[in-house]
Every structure is written in C-alpha cells, then in structure tokens.
Amino acid sequence: MLFVAGLFAVLLNYPLLAAFDHAGRVAGVPVLYLYVLLTWLLLIGLTGWLVRSFNN
Amino acid sequence: MNRLLVIAFSFGYLALLFGVAYAAERRSAARRSLVANPYVYALSMAVYCTAWAYYGSVGRAAHQGLGFVGIYLGPGLLAPAWWLVLRKIIRVCRQQRLTSIADFISARYGKSAALGALVTAVCVLGVVPYIALQIKAIASSFVVLTGGQEAGASGAALFAAGTLAVFTILFGVRSVEATERHEGVVLAVALESLVKLLAFLLLGAFVTFGLFGGFADVFDQAAAVPALRQLFTLKGTGTTGAEWLTLLVLSMSAVLLLPRQFQVAVVENVDENHLRKAMWLFPLYLLVINVFVLPIAFGGVLRLGGRGFDADTFVLALPLATGHSWLALLTYLGGLSAASSMIIVETIALSVMMSNHLLMPLLVRVPAARPEGQRRWFAYLGRVALTSRRLAVLLVLALAYGYYAGVGRQLPLVNTGLVSFAAVAQFLPAVLGGLYWKGGTRRGATLGLLAGFGVWFFTLVLPTLVGPGRLPVSVLSDGVGGLGWLRPGALFGLDGLDYLSHGLFWSWFFNVGLYVGLSLAWPPSALELRQADVFVDVFRRRSLAEEITGWRGSTPLPDVRALLLGFLGKRRTNQALRAFAERFPDALSFNSDQLTVNSSQPSPAEQSTPNKLVTDKEKLTSSPVHQFTANAADPRLLTYAEKLLAGTLGPASARLLLASVAGAEEISYDNVVGILKESQQLLEANRQLHKQRRQLQRLTDELRQAYDQLQVLDQQKDEFLYTVTHELRTPLTSIRALAEILADNPDLEVDERQHFQLTIGREAERLTRLISLVLDLEKFESGQASLVRTPLGLAEVVEEAVEAVAQLARERGTELRVDVPASLPPLPADRDRLMQVLINLLSNAIKAAVPGRPGRIAVLAWPAADALLLCVEDNGKGIALAEQHQIFDKFFQAQNQTMRKPEGSGLGLAITKKIVELHQGRIWVESAPEQGARFFIELPLAVPTRAAAPFSPSFLP
Numbered sequence A: 001m002l003f004v005a006g007l008f009a010v011l012l013n014y015p016l017l018a019a020f021d022h023a024g025r026v027a028g029v030p031v032l033y034l035y036v037l038l039t040w041l042l043l044i045g046l047t048g049w050l051v052r053s054f055n056n
Numbered sequence B: 001m002n003r004l005l006v007i008a009f010s011f012g013y014l015a016l017l018f019g020v021a022y023a024a025e026r027r028s029a030a031r032r033s034l035v036a037n038p039y040v041y042a043l044s045m046a047v048y049c050t051a052w053a054y055y056g057s058v059g060r061a062a063h064q065g066l067g068f069v070g071i072y073l074g075p076g077l078l079a080p081a082w083w084l085v086l087r088k089i090i091r092v093c094r095q096q097r098l099t100s101i102a103d104f105i106s107a108r109y110g111k112s113a114a115l116g117a118l119v120t121a122v123c124v125l126g127v128v129p130y131i132a133l134q135i136k137a138i139a140s141s142f143v144v145l146t147g148g149q150e151a152g153a154s155g156a157a158l159f160a161a162g163t164l165a166v167f168t169i170l171f172g173v174r175s176v177e178a179t180e181r182h183e184g185v186v187l188a189v190a191l192e193s194l195v196k197l198l199a200f201l202l203l204g205a206f207v208t209f210g211l212f213g214g215f216a217d218v219f220d221q222a223a224a225v226p227a228l229r230q231l232f233t234l235k236g237t238g239t240t241g242a243e244w245l246t247l248l249v250l251s252m253s254a255v256l257l258l259p260r261q262f263q264v265a266v267v268e269n270v271d272e273n274h275l276r277k278a279m280w281l282f283p284l285y286l287l288v289i290n291v292f293v294l295p296i297a298f299g300g301v302l303r304l305g306g307r308g309f310d311a312d313t314f315v316l317a318l319p320l321a322t323g324h325s326w327l328a329l330l331t332y333l334g335g336l337s338a339a340s341s342m343i344i345v346e347t348i349a350l351s352v353m354m355s356n357h358l359l360m361p362l363l364v365r366v367p368a369a370r371p372e373g374q375r376r377w378f379a380y381l382g383r384v385a386l387t388s389r390r391l392a393v394l395l396v397l398a399l400a401y402g403y404y405a406g407v408g409r410q411l412p413l414v415n416t417g418l419v420s421f422a423a424v425a426q427f428l429p430a431v432l433g434g435l436y437w438k439g440g441t442r443r444g445a446t447l448g449l450l451a452g453f454g455v456w457f458f459t460l461v462l463p464t465l466v467g468p469g470r471l472p473v474s475v476l477s478d479g480v481g482g483l484g485w486l487r488p489g490a491l492f493g494l495d496g497l498d499y500l501s502h503g504l505f506w507s508w509f510f511n512v513g514l515y516v517g518l519s520l521a522w523p524p525s526a527l528e529l530r531q532a533d534v535f536v537d538v539f540r541r542r543s544l545a546e547e548i549t550g551w552r553g554s555t556p557l558p559d560v561r562a563l564l565l566g567f568l569g570k571r572r573t574n575q576a577l578r579a580f581a582e583r584f585p586d587a588l589s590f591n592s593d594q595l596t597v598n599s600s601q602p603s604p605a606e607q608s609t610p611n612k613l614v615t616d617k618e619k620l621t622s623s624p625v626h627q628f629t630a631n632a633a634d635p636r637l638l639t640y641a642e643k644l645l646a647g648t649l650g651p652a653s654a655r656l657l658l659a660s661v662a663g664a665e666e667i668s669y670d671n672v673v674g675i676l677k678e679s680q681q682l683l684e685a686n687r688q689l690h691k692q693r694r695q696l697q698r699l700t701d702e703l704r705q706a707y708d709q710l711q712v713l714d715q716q717k718d719e720f721l722y723t724v725t726h727e728l729r730t731p732l733t734s735i736r737a738l739a740e741i742l743a744d745n746p747d748l749e750v751d752e753r754q755h756f757q758l759t760i761g762r763e764a765e766r767l768t769r770l771i772s773l774v775l776d777l778e779k780f781e782s783g784q785a786s787l788v789r790t791p792l793g794l795a796e797v798v799e800e801a802v803e804a805v806a807q808l809a810r811e812r813g814t815e816l817r818v819d820v821p822a823s824l825p826p827l828p829a830d831r832d833r834l835m836q837v838l839i840n841l842l843s844n845a846i847k848a849a850v851p852g853r854p855g856r857i858a859v860l861a862w863p864a865a866d867a868l869l870l871c872v873e874d875n876g877k878g879i880a881l882a883e884q885h886q887i888f889d890k891f892f893q894a895q896n897q898t899m900r901k902p903e904g905s906g907l908g909l910a911i912t913k914k915i916v917e918l919h920q921g922r923i924w925v926e927s928a929p930e931q932g933a934r935f936f937i938e939l940p941l942a943v944p945t946r947a948a949a950p951f952s953p954s955f956l957p
Helices: A002-011 A031-055 B003-029 B038-048 B051-081 B085-096 B101-108 B113-146 B151-172 B183-211 B215-224 B226-232 B241-257 B259-267 B274-290 B293-304 B311-321 B325-369 B371-408 B416-436 B442-465 B474-478 B499-521 B526-536 B557-568 B570-583 B585-598 B604-608 B616-622 B635-649 B651-662 B669-744 B750-781 B794-812 B831-847 B908-918
Strands: B789-792 B815-819 B827-830 B856-864 B867-874 B922-927 B933-940
Touching: A002 A031, A002 B051, A031 B051, A031 B274, B003 B113, B003 B151, B003 B183, B003 B325, B038 B183, B038 B259, B038 B274, B038 B325, B051 B113, B051 B226, B051 B241, B051 B274, B051 B293, B051 B311, B051 B325, B051 B416, B085 B101, B085 B241, B085 B259, B085 B274, B085 B416, B085 B526, B101 B113, B101 B259, B101 B325, B101 B416, B101 B526, B101 B651, B113 B151, B113 B311, B113 B325, B113 B371, B113 B416, B113 B442, B113 B651, B151 B183, B151 B325, B151 B371, B183 B215, B183 B274, B183 B293, B183 B311, B183 B325, B215 B226, B215 B293, B226 B293, B241 B259, B241 B416, B241 B499, B259 B325, B293 B311, B311 B325, B325 B371, B325 B635, B325 B651, B371 B557, B371 B635, B416 B442, B416 B499, B416 B526, B442 B499, B557 B570, B557 B635, B557 B651, B570 B585, B570 B635, B635 B651, B669 B750, B750 B908, B789 B794, B789 B831, B794 B815, B794 B831, B794 B856, B794 B867, B827 B831, B831 B856, B831 B867, B831 B908, B831 B933, B908 B922
Parallel strands: B815 B856
Antiparallel strands: B789 B827, B856 B867, B867 B933, B922 B933
16 A cells, blocks of 8 residues: 555656656646646555455 | 525525434434445545645646645545554554544653643644635625625625534533444534535536546647646746645645544544545545646636636636536535535534643642542533533634634634644644654653644744734745844745745754654653553553553542542443453452352342343442442452543543542553563563474474484385395295205216206305395495595406407397497496496496397497596497486386386496596486497596595485
8 A cells, every 4th residue: 555655646746647648638638737647546545445345 | 606695595594404414413323323434434534635625626726737746636635544553543542542633742751731731732723724715715605696785795704603612512422421422423424424415526527528528628728828838848837846845745644633524534434444445535536636626727718718707716716607507516515515524523523622632731730738528529520521511612612713803814714724734743743742652741742742833933924914903925025034144934044945845845844853852851750651552552442451550559449439420420430440340350250159149139220221231240349339448449440430530531631530549650660671571571471482383393303304204214224124135035945946956866867967956056156146236235334435546447347348248249139339438537446346337337228228139338438527437338229318317226127126127236327426526427328118228337537535425324224
C-alpha cells in the first residue's frame, strides 16, 4: 500500500508530470487532463483491488 | 428567480435535513443504525468538498486550469496509506477516548493543557475564516439566483447561520460525552454529500452534453480561444512544480487534520474495517465530482465571458443564462449542501475543542482554592460543559458571520481555504511525530507549533491585511519596518516561490526544526514517555492493564464515584463502573463478603436498563460500587475514570480533575523506564527465543538427515553381507557337492574324476578371487590402500592388459583394437592397480558383447591438458541412462539379477572406481542401450601434493 502511494506520488508529480504537459490532445481532450484523470483512476482501482485481496 | 421560492426551497431542504437527522437518531436509539456501514462513512468524509470546492473549483479552473485538482488529488494519493496512519489514529483515539485534534496533540505530549489551548486557538483562527467563506458562498449564491441586490446577501447569510446553529446544537451537541457519535449529523452529512454530487454531475452533464456536444466539443471550442488554450497545460498557467507539490502536500495534511475531517473520520468512525472501503470510495467520490469542473469552467468562459460574471458563479449563472432555472435551483441546493455540511461538522468539532481546551482547564482549577464546595462544583461542571459547548457553537458561527460581514466582503476570500489548510498543516509534524517517534516532547511540539503558526500568520495572513485603511502596501514591497528581509512574500530573501509554497516551506522549516531540535535537546518527562509509549505502540498494547498508572491507590472510592457522577450522570456512571468490574474483577473483589449482605438491594442502574435479565454475576459486580465506604480505589480504576472524563472534558482537564481528588499523578522515571526497558527486554528475549528455536530446528533436521543416512548405510551393509555370502555360497556348494561325489564314488572313471577335480580347483580359485576382491574393496573403503606410483608408459601397460584378455577375446570371437600412442607422457601410477583397472574394463567389454554379433573393442588414449584420457569402447548391449551412475555401486549387477544373467562378481567396477579415485582421477561412462558403451578414465599427469584420498569410508564391516 505504501509502495502504491509512493509510486503514484511520483507519477503525479514533476518531473514526470512535465512529460505530459504539452498542448497535444487525445480524442479532443488535452493530454495532461487525460493523464492525470486516468492515473488517478488507476490508483483508485489498484487500491480497491489491493484492499479486496488483503481481505481474503 | 422568485425570492420566496428560493427561500422556501432552502428552508424546505434544511427541514429535510432535520428530519433525516431525527430519523437516524431514532433508529440509532432502537439499535438499528443507518450509519454503521462503510458507504455512509465514505460519504460523510466527503464533507471535505465544501462550497469552496463546489463553486470555487470552477472559478480556479477558469483562471488556472488544472491547478485546482491538486486539492483533491492529494487525499487520493494519501488514501492507500490510511490503513497505516488513519487506523492508528482511530485506534489511539478510541483507546484514550480522544475526540479532537487538540485532544490528540495534548494527550500525546504529556496531557498538556497549554498545548491543547494552543491547538484550539490555531484551529479557531485558521478555520473561522473558512466557515465565513461558506456563509459567503450561501449568501452570494442566493443573490445570484434571485438576481437581487448585494444588500439581500447579509440577510440570507444571517438566516443560514442561524438555522445551522440550531441544527448543530440540536443534533451535534446532545450529550456531555464528546466520544458519543452523532448518528443524525453523520447521516445528514452523508445525504448532503450525495446531493451535492448529484447536483454537480447533473449540471456538468447539462453543460457538456446539453450546451456543447460532449467533452471533445468543449475542448475544441476552448482551443480556439488563446486565453483558454493556455489553460490546457500547467506551463501555460504558470503553475510550477513547487506549487503543484505544495497543493498535494497541503491537501494531504488537511484531509487528516482538519477538525471536521478528524470528526467524521475518527470520532464518528464506527468500525475500523470501514476504512477498507472508504480507502477507495472516498477518492473515487473526489474524482467523479471533479470530472466536469473543467468543461463547466470552459463552458462558462465561452458562453458568459465578457458579461461581467465572476467565474465562481458560473455554476449557477450557466443554467440561469440559458433559461433552466430549475436546474439552477438544484445546483443552488447542492451548493447549500456543501456549505451547510461543512459548517455543521466544523462547528461541532470547534465547539468541543473550545469548551474542553479553553474553558474547562480554567474551571477545574478553580475549586483547588475552596475544597469544601468541591463536590457541588463538580456536579455543576458537567452542566457547564454542555452549555459552554452550545454557546461555543453560537460563538463560532457568530465569529464566522462577523468575519464575513466585517472583513469578508472587502477581503478577497478566494484563497482563504488554502490559507486555512496551511494553518492546519502546522499540526502535521506533531501528529506524525507523535504517532511514530517516541522522542517527541511537549516543549518541542509547543514551540514548533508556535513558531510555525507565527510564520504562517506572517507569510500568509499578513499580505491579506494590506489595503487602504489597514496596512500600507510598503509592508509587502519593503518589508515590515522597512527591513528588506522581513517581506512576507520573500522571507529572509527567499524569492521565486509562489506565496503558498513559500509560506508552507518557512512555517514547516521552523516548526519541524524546533520540534525535532528541542525534543532532542531536552529529554521527555516520565509522563511524556508514558504517553509516547501508549501512542506509538498502540497496536501492541491491548488493554488498560498494560498501561503504567501513576495514580496512588489510596484515594477513597466514593470520591472517584462522585466525580464521575457529576459529569456522566448516575446511569452512565453505573454502566461504566459495571463494565470496568467485568473487565477487571480482581480490582473490585476485595470486599466480596460485604456485598453478599447487601446484594439483594438492586441498584438504580439495573432498574433503568432496558435489559431486565440481570444475572446474579452482574449484580455481584455492579453492586459493590454502592457499598464502598472507606475502601481505596484501585489505581486501574483511577486510570479508567480519567479516560472516561477525558472523553468528556479532554485529557488535560480530566487529569487536573482527577488530581484534585486523587492527588497528583506521579509517574516516576524508574517506573516508565522500567516498563519500557522491560518491554524492550521482552522483545529481545522473544527474538532470542526465536533464534534458538530456529537453531534447534536446524539441528534436529541435521540429526534426522544423519539418522536417515545411517539407516541407508546400515541397509547397504546388510545387503552387502547378504550378497557376499550368497556369492561365496555358490562356489562352495558346488565344491562340496563335487567333493561328496568323489568321496562317495571311489570307483569313478579317471576322466570323470579328473574333470571333477578340475572343476573343484576352478571353483576354489573363483572363491579366492572373490574373497581377495572383497578384501581389496574393504581396504579401499577404509582408506588403508596405498599406491606405489612409478612413471609408466601407458602404451606398454595397455599392451600387457590386452595380452591378458586376448585368450578370452578369442574364445568369444571379439576383435580387439589398440590405439595408444607410445609418445604419451609418462603417467605416475601404480602399475598393478592400473593393470587391474584395464583388465576389468576389457573383460567387462568382452562380456558385454551381444550374442550372434561379432564384438569389437577399441582402447584409445590421448593427452588432455594436464591429464591423460583413456577410453575403452565396445559395441555391446550398452547401459540404460538410468543405470549409468549405479553400475559403479557394489553388487549392482548382482542386485539386478532378474534383469540379466550375472557375469562376474559385481565388484569389479566398484573397485575400478576406487582405484581411479585413489589416483585423483575420474571415471565415467557414455552409453545407450544396444549402442555399445564407452568407459572414460581421466588420470592426472602431476601427482597432487595433497596426500589424503578424497573419499570417506562408507562403512566398516
């Protein structure tokens, strides 16, 4: 869990964030917005999955 | 929109909240809680999203693009660590009966009253403007919706504050016990979280899919406007890495430490396991509510830009401007939800803190001067505590309203939320240090907090006070008093950071520095050490019994009981004492003879409990409480009572109160250090035991292995003896039979007699050979064999060996070919032994020939590095792969008599191998069934100096 928190803290910070900080757009949505939202979603999914597997 | 309609809906909605809260309280009383599930828990945490999030996010997004999302991303990043951090806080608070962040910090650092008061003051100063912001949000959204004048705003704000005060007092401050959960409030807050989420999603969907053609369309149109296109990246908005990180860190600390978050996440937590679901549900909520923020912001700028609308009001103005007033009303209710839930929970938390940390420590000190009225005064204090909390609710809301009315309308409130976060972030070092570091002390925490708070005020609050009629602008540009290094925006000349990162950096710099530095410089007191132990090792200690108590055991029990009665009331006191007696029967059992006399008299507690089935045992344990007269209370009971009171008055006041009846709590250093050392020693002993157990385990394993090996060897020996005797018996039997025939028939033909005598001679020879082989083998295996090495020409030896078997080969019709160059270097070896090896291999090869096929045998030799390689090759029946490593075993052949007809003793290869090994050489075989076999021998050319032979005696017959 701590590892996941740490990993995503790095993923969602500079300098990695800067890699997506450009004007391009994917399916009409700016890359940066898409990256942040999807990474965030992945984090939530991963947390949920980990919590579930710890339960069992 | 119609004013009255809006007012009616607002009040209708608030009335609905009252109803929901009331229903939840009823259900809770009937023990069918609506709140005890992880979904309500996660939703109640969403009180994190205030009106500032609801309206302000869109406003921030319209000016700064993605920057707003850091405030919600931070909690999301922290959530996976909740199981470690938040669960520990919850456990500590439950065990110590702590009900606020001030309780937590005060209790951790020696139950210091001053520290509690300081934390409370920071909270009030930091959070009241934040509440004012909510009131402002309600007021201005009302104005936008009704299209009225600014003048109407104050009225709306006042009404809102008043109604919320009533709600909070009714449902939030019900009992004097602050540990009690407020199920009504929690359910109302959860419902409000749901309302604001749905309202915002509905609006977002309307803007994105109603006003525009989906996400792509919004962003396409925004991309056409240069000012908006800039917002697509963080670079374009000027958001630096430092600012982004600061936002994340601030929001992480806020979601743990804000009084309202502490209230819903810790105090109102029903079950630690609810955290598991909340860990992903709460971040999911934050994610979902933020999906539409950017489309709404861009939509607002695209449709309403240039019409003088504040971006903060887009949420309402967009549906209004497009003629969807009902949607606007719904959105307004969502905003009202966000604001009111925050106000309610924050006010509850603050009121308890103010009463317990600002007022109570003063009041409980009063009777020390007048002991005679002490008991009456205490009984009175319980009521004072409750009333003071209600008054504190009013005070907080009045302060917030006053701030809004007096300062708020002139001051820009936009960043109040973040400044408030930064104030609360000052608790982070003391809290995390308190949870994980036993060395933190009261002195360090107090001064660190003071310094951090001071810097916070200087760097983040002072600049907002600059303006006409207040502070001159020169403070910002030239520094306070004209000192250049005292500029609030660039303290000590630190330039280049945004104001928030700058403020947070310096405040944490001093805060953490003083906290750690002073904690290291002065050792903690005994009480601090005890508390540190209780906090840091909360998961290791399970019960009260393991805590070190510092109360003297001479306090009369009635005094303690009277103290509890004054604050908790009769019913709750009896309940609590009974619970204590059940957990620690020995603590109250010393006058059991007394209670048998009086146990027939039922206590009031038993009469009032709904459960009429009071067992005899319960009677026994509950009634002594009434009979104690001059008996002393057990120290554990005093600790228990202190905790009960802490749940009501806060840890500092509770300690002072108990000290007034029991004398000062005296924890000696020896005591604490002794216990700490003891637990350290226990740990160490445990570790040692583990280690020893592992060692024993390993020894046992080794012994078992050795035993197994011995057994195998024993079996081998038996087999060997059996085989040897068997092999000896065969020739003996035939010798005896033939000898008997000769003896019984003296008149046998000479030919026949001669034939029998020859056979007897041959069998005897075979017997002798076998016995000498066994003796040889025994010699090798016991390590007694020695070599007489002389330099040999291999070619010559091979030739001699071939001559020895030539007769046998001729008989079998086998062709022998020798290819050993005479130029090979001389080999230091024992000639007789080497001959034995060669003859053995050759005769084996001859015997291996397949009947009906002419056998061909080749002997080859060649030098390799510092060794000679010798190969005996045949075209016989070959050896299966599985048997190739077994054929060098003793009697392998004999043991597998069912597989093939035995030829030879079965000891030849075993001895051959021993001889080769004695020469420090290697022997191996390559073969396949029906493909012939190749035996290889590798013998070193240089004799190793090492004398000992590399084999060990496997057994000694």
